[in-house]
Amino acid sequence: MLKKLACFTGWLLVLCLSLLFSFTLGLWQDWRTSSILVFWLLMLLITVLLWCVGHTLVLVIKGKKGRRLFEKFRLSRREFVLKAHWKTGASIIKRARRQREKLPLYLLLGDRCGKSTLLASAGLPTFYNDADDTLIRPTRTLRWWFFRQLCVLDVSSNFLSGSPAVAQAWKRLVQWCTSMPAPAGVIIAIPVTSLLNPDLSALHALIRQQRALLEPLVRRFGEQLPLHILITQCDRFPGFSLWAQQLSPEQRLQPLGYTWSHPPHIDGQDEQILHPLFSALKQGMSRVRLSMGRSVGLTATEDATLLDFPETFSRLEPVLRYAVASLCEPNAYFRHTSLSSIWFCATEPLDENRSRRTGLFVHHLFANHLKDLGLRRSKQRWLHRPHVKKACVLALSLAAVWITVSAWLSYEYLQTNVRQQSPDNLAKFLAKDEQRHHLSLRYLPFLPLIEEQRQIAETRLIQSPSTKRKPQVSLDAYQWQVLRAAPEEQRDLILSLADAVITWQQMRTGVTLDELQNNPPVKKALLQRNTLKKLSPLSIMAIERHYMRTPEGERWLFTAQRLLETLVNHDPALQWLVAPEVMHHPLQAAAWWPSLPDSITLSGLWTLEGEKTLFGWISTLEKAVAHPLPILTQEKTRWPTRRQDAWRQYLIEVSAHLSSVSPSGIPRTQLVAMGQNKSSAMQFVHRTLHELQDITVPQAQPWLQTLRQLQQLSTEANASAMVRRTTQIDRQVRQSLTDWLQGSRDTKMPGRAAPADRAWLHWQTVRNKAVKEAVSQGAPDAHLTRALFAKNENGDGNPITDLLPALTALQEHLTPQNTDAGVNAVWLFYQNDAQRLAANAIHQSTCWLNEQWKRSVIWPLGKNNDTRDYEQQQALSQQLIGDFLRGPANAFLEKDKSGLSAVSFAGIHAPLTAEFIHLVRHSYPAEKLLDIQERESTRDEDQITALVAKVAALEAEQNALSKKSWKLNINSMPATVPGGAQLVPTGTQLTLSCQNGEQKFISMNFADTHGFSWQPGHCTDVTVSVMFPGFTVHHRLYGEDAWPTFIRRFTSGEALFQSSEFGEDADLLEQTGIKHLLVRFALSETNEIETAWQAWYARAQNIDELNTQIADLAFRSEQHTNTPISALPGDIAQCN
Structure with missing residues (x-):
């Protein structure tokens, strides 16, 4: 268990x-998880x-396994014996063959027809065989018979x-045969008894067995x-032995049969196939029959048989023809075989030894005829065969045609008198000559003459007048031209030099003029020779190639390479290399947003095609200098960063112009594209990626990472839930494993990416809902902007209000605390879709509002306007406009x-016209849009009413x-001039003017007393007069406070x-000369008057303040005037 x-x-x-x-290798190489x-x-x-494999090899070596694997390659016992016999003769x-001895090989096939007996009784010596060949024994497998030459x-x-x-x-044997030279032929032995058998089916079966056995060899050698065909056992044919006994021994050694000089066409329906054979046999036998005479020892029957033998033997023709047709005629199962000869032979026992037999008509057949046929066949393999003869004739004919055509083409070429041709024609001649060399077989017989003609033409071309240019002077001038040029021109000049160097290198390697013409032309300032005549570019190229192959040309090439390397390194920043170019059209933002100016572009050098072009330039430069340049290698290393910086700046510039969106309608096709993430902004994002x-x-960089993350979220959002979950797990595992391999401790939490996915799905859902509503919107309506401007409106939620918050939430999940301008530009592109949807909704609603204006204001004013006067029309317009402002326009x-x-x-502001805004600002206060209890005018009226009541109360108190x-007694005293004067006052006069009359007190500088009666608000004028001899001067006080002011001034009894x-x-x-006057009036008690005045004056001030407030409130409510009907706009919104 353990x-x-x-x-x-x-x-x-x-x-x-x-x-x-x-995983370590894959993360290092940035492979996908599936990879x-x-x-x-x-x-x-x-x-x-x-x-x-290793285990199997060990077992095979040890012999424990592999037997079954090599079973089909192993030989059986029969095959092993067969191969042993085969190898004996094959060696x-x-x-x-190695000794170059011609030894034809024949295969002898037959079915128990005495073929082995026939070979043993042929009377020919054998070689490479120690056994007694005269002994007749059957062949078990194979038996080699090596005669002297056969x-x-x-x-x-x-x-x-x-x-x-x-x-x-047999398959093995055929395989072994195919590994050797082709046999000289196959001898098919057929016993004559099979031909004499009246049952042709047995003969057909025998022939088909032999043909099936022969088919693999025919398929191989054709x-x-x-x-x-060898007809054996002819001694069993009636009369054959008797006829043979009448022949001489020499005649018995000769072959009996026929050989076709050309293989006959075998057709079973053709009765003349074997006619040459039997005609020859009958003719020969008839001649022999005449020479035999009548033998003494023959009976009459034997004599008759002998005389009738040629005709009797000819009866074999139909059966033999049938056998030949079965053997050689092609069909669906067997290929065509060529018949070469047919022979008849037999064997007879010897009188002295009946166990041995002697062959009839066999000796010369194997000794000479078959050998000659085999040797003739070997010679015929390539020369005497009919198809070989045809091929030779065809080859000779083609050679004659070739020579004739070559002579004709060469004559056309050689008849040109190159010694009198112009340089341009000589250059064309050389270019055409080089084309001929690519197909030189056409001119091969006359190639020496053509070469001589070419050398003469080249010599004549080089003799064209030209002057040599020094490499230092010419190339230094070219360097100075490059350094003074603008960056774009510098790049063209440097690349022209690189192309020239490459062209010169190709010239030194023997490139033809036609191939050189495919290269950019070498600038005139870089040519080695200064031609004195005006020559064609091809002529200049030919002359340049000739001198470039000289040692001076090699030095010129070396100097140009060093100059090229110097020019490449002269600017470490490579500004000339990345300068704008016209080969690739710049990316214009107007291609995605037609409203943007054409000046917002990105050089085509920063695109993929531009990158290929730039790397092609670098490759050209490195190929020209023949080794990598460090400055170009560094440029290729930092190229990704420079490309990203250029795209980042481009995105910032485009997003800055997209930040301000004006209300406009979006076509239905664009709305559908926006729902499919194919809006202009998304197409621009996809192009950037x-x-x-x-x-x-x-x-x-961070902005590109953010863009790729958003693209990945978009891709995952379109996938199924299982795929999204799998992707999230894959991302989490890869991130965790990367952090672990890098030794980072602040690994991300497993579920950190889920909020971003949910935020993206929420953003997509809200956007798609807004798009769906915009697409389903028919005529203009305010439905798209419901609850958009006022959050407390009733109705279902508007998805447009959730667009920007959803995008903000997604931004907080992906790029929290971002300060990069490129990342902000990325988000502005996604924000552009939301802003366009909002602008479309506002546009649709304002168009609806414009229709409502025409329907509810303009049209009612124009209806039945003849029945109303101007005041009524003005009142109706005020009412309609007020209803419109409080209704749809609110x-x-x-x-x-x-x-x-x-x-x-x-x-995004609603596109209301300036005329309409002016109308509502100057003719209709904003409070009219509110309910009456919330209007400011209502509050003002309430305040005015309250203030008027206060004023009335104060006025009542003031009237009381x-x-x-109030009474006041005044005592007069003399008026004087302080310091003295020439004139002195003669008296004083005090006058109080009231509504009910004037009260005067005149004193002639005596101590007089007078009483005054004063009422607040009724006495507004007080006059103090000083009388002099001949004139009087007056000091007047005006206003409601005139009397109280007089009293306060004379409180001390006098006033200066x-x-x-x-x-x-x-x-x-x-x-x-009087500057001062001292007037004296002594007043009685004045406290009550002062108190009454203060009380009355306080109420007067309060009344004035309240009246001021009332006037201000009244002015504010009356500042909006009625607008003339003619000033009403026809359209209140920009709807187009």
């Missing part, structure tokens, strides 16, 4: 360590496979049995394997310091005081007056 537990623990530890290794798991599984699979044939492989008739083991052995997709995670107006103005939401009269206090009479005093 052993099993330890084994399980060990395997589990190995799996965990391998998984940890896979990491696949890599882990592949690693385990490869490990298991290697272990299994002899290979040795003869080899025959006798194949046992057992192979025709068709048993699986024999069939498998026409290279001719067939030779696409252009920066090659920025790796460690290289990404939600679209708000009060500010200037009065009523258009409402706003998220900085005014009705009373300045001369200026006498008004218009002051000049008289100054003329007499």
Whole structure:
């Protein structure tokens, strides 16, 4: 049990360590989790496979396993014996081949037809065989017969049995045959008894067995394997032995048969197939028959048989034709075979030894004929075969055509007189000549003449007048031109130099003029030679290539490379490399937002295509200088940061112009696109992510990370709940594992990403709901802005009010406490969709409000206006406008310091016209939008009423005081001039003017007494007069307080007056030199008068203050005047 537990623990530890290794490698290479798991599984699979292979090899080496695996490659006992016999003869044939000895090989096939007896009785010596070949014994497997110049492989008739083991052995034998040179032919042995058998089905079965056995060889060698049919046991044909006995011994050695010079076409319906064979046999036998004469020892019957033998033997033709057709005619199962010859032979026992037999018509067949046929066949393999002859004729014909065409083309080429051609024509000639060299087979027979012509043309071209330029002078001038140019021009000049260096390098490697023309042209300032004539670019290129291949050209190239390296390093910031270019069109913000100005652009160099172009420039520069440049390598390293900085600035600039959104309608297609995350802002975001997709995670700046997080949230939101959950777990596991590998302690909590996902889903839900309402909105209506400007309105919730809060919540989850301007710009793009939805809602509502204005104000005023006078029309307009302001327009107006103005939401103001705002501000107070109890005018009227009541009360009290009269007794004393004067006063006069008359007190500087009666509010004028001889001066006091003021001044019994206090009479005093006057009046008790005055004056002040308040309140309520009907606007909102 402990052993099993330890084994399980060990395997589990190995799996965990391998998984940890896979995750460490995958996180380092920034692989996806799925790729990491696949890599882990592949690693385990490869490990298991290697272990299994190693274990299996160990077992195979030890001999414990693998027998079944190699079972099909093992040989059975029969096959082993067969291979042993095969290798014996095959080694002899290979040795003869190595010794270049021609030893044709024939395969002999037959089914118990005496073929082995025939070979043994041929009377030919054999080689490489110690056994007695004259002994007749059946062939069990194979038997090699090596004659002097011929080899025959006798194949046992057992192979025709068709048993699986024999069939498998035959396949082996065919495989071994194909590993050697093709046999000279196959001899098919057919016994004559099969031809004499009237049952043709037996003959057909025999032939088909042989044909099936022969098919693998035919499939392998085809026409290279001719067939030779050998009819054996002819001694069993009636009269054949008798006829053979009449022949001489030499004639018995000769072959009996026929050989076709060309393989005949085998057709079973053609009766003339074997006609050449039997015609030749009959003709020969007839001649032999004439030479035989009549033998003495023959009976009449034998003599008749002998005489009739040629005709009798010809009867074999139909049966033999049937056999040949069955053997050679192609069909759906067997291929076509070529018939070469047919031979007849037999064997007879020897008289002295009946166990031995001698062959008839066999000796010369194996000794000469088959050898000659095999050798002729070997020679015919490549020369004497019909198709080879045709191929040779075709090749000779093609060669003749080739030479003819080459002569014609070369003549056209050589007839050009290059010695009299212009330089431009010579350059074209050389370019055309180089094209010919690419297809030089056309001109190969006359290539020396063409080469001579080309050399003459090149020499003539180089002789064109030109002057040599010094590399230091020319390249230094070019350097000075580069350093003085603008960054864009510097880049063009440096790249032109790099292209020129590359072109020069190609010139030195032998590149053709046509290929060089594909390169950018070399600037004139960089050419080695200064041509005196105007030449074509091709001519200049040819001359430049010639001189570039010289040692001076090599030095020129080296100097140009050093100059190029110097120019690349002259600006460490590489401003010339990243300068704006015109090859790639800049990204214009107007492509996504047509309302934005065309000046908001991003250089195309910062896009993916621009990056490819820049890296292509860098590659060109490094290729030109032939080694990497550190400054360019550093630029490639910091290029991702520079690209992000450029895009960040672009996003900030675009978002700044998108921050202010004005109310406007959104087409239905754009609303649908907005619901599918395909709005202009989202398309711009997707383009940004696409252009920066090659920025790796460690290289990404905060704003790009935020943008990718939002994109990831969008992708996950479209997935199913299971996929989202799996993604969250994957992200959490990767983050936790990364923190653990880095040794970070502040690992994130497992559920930290869930609030961001929920915030994103909430934002998407609210936005989609707002989009759905906007799409379903038909005619303009105020439904989209319900509860948008006033939170206390009744009705269901408006999703637009939740758009910005939902986005703010998402922003707090993803980028809390953010201070980066790029991140803020990213959020402004998402905020733009919310603002556009709000602007669309406000636009729709204000359009509805404009229709309501026309319907409820303009149209009723125009209806039946003939029946109303102007005052009635004015009153009706005031009523309609008031109802309109308190009704539909109430939600679209708000009060500010200037009065009523258009409402706003998220900085978007309702597009009410300036005329309408002026109308409501100057003709209709803001309080008219409120209920009567909440209006300020109502409160003012209430205050006026209260103040009027107070004023009435105070006036009543004041009137009561005014009705009373207060007495005052005054004693006069002489008036004097302090310090003396030429004139002295002669008397004084005191006058009190009241509503009921004047009261006067005249004293001639005597001690007189007079009583005065005073009523508050009725006496408003007091005059003190001083009489002099000839004139009188007056001092007047005016107002309700005139008498109390007089009393307060004479409380001490006297008052000193300045001369200026006498008004218009002051000049008289100054003329007499009087500056001061001392007037004396002694007053009785004045406390009651002062008390009455104070009481009355206090009430007068209160009344004045209350009247002032009443006047202010009355003025505020009357400051709005009626607006003329002609001033009413036709449209109150910008709805277009």
